[in-house]
Amino acid sequence: MTKKIPLVDDWYQDVNEDMLFEIVAVDKEEDFIEVQYLSGEIGEFDFDTWGQMVILKAEPPEDWRAPFEITDEDNSGTKNGTAFSVSNWDDPHTNIDPDLDSP
Numbered sequence: 287m288t289k290k291i292p293l294v295d296d297w298y299q300d301v302n303e304d305m306l307f308e309i310v311a312v313d314k315e316e317d318f319i320e321v322q323y324l325s326g327e328i329g330e331f332d333f334d335t336w337g338q339m340v341i342l343k344a345e346p347p348e349d350w351r352a353p354f355e356i357t358d359e360d361n362s363g364t365k366n367g368t369a370f371s372v373s374n375w376d377d378p379h380t381n382i383d384p385d386l387d388s389p
Contacts, residue, residue, distance in 0.1 A: 289337050292319060297347075301340040306347060 292298065292309045298321075299306050307329065311320035319336050321329045324347060331339070 289341075291333075292336075297344045298341045299344040301342060306344055308346070 291312060291314070294309050294312060296309050297306065298309070305323055307321040307323045309319060310322045310328070311318075313320075314333075317332050319331045319333065321331070323329060
């Protein structure tokens with residue numbers, strides 16, 4: 287059975303295993319397709335195995351970040367309303383507690 291070579295970032299469902307996964311690497315020369323399951327586990331198939339699998343193209347899950355505990359806050363570059371900036375590391379005044387300076 288001949289199947290189209292998948293593209294990186296495409297999502298599929300393995301019908302027999304009922305598992306959703308994303309294609310993370312395809313190497314034609316080394317004959318492998320690397321996938322990452324929704325659980326975070328990494329898997330690898332050779333092209334012969336890929337051709338024999340019963341798979342369906344799938345939409346990415348609504349919240350694919352959940353198993354990795356990634357939140358919107360992690361991606362926003364802010365924490366507690368303060369923008370993250372490496373330049374803040376070099377300024378000693380950012381660490382001064384104003385309550386300690388009061389008599």
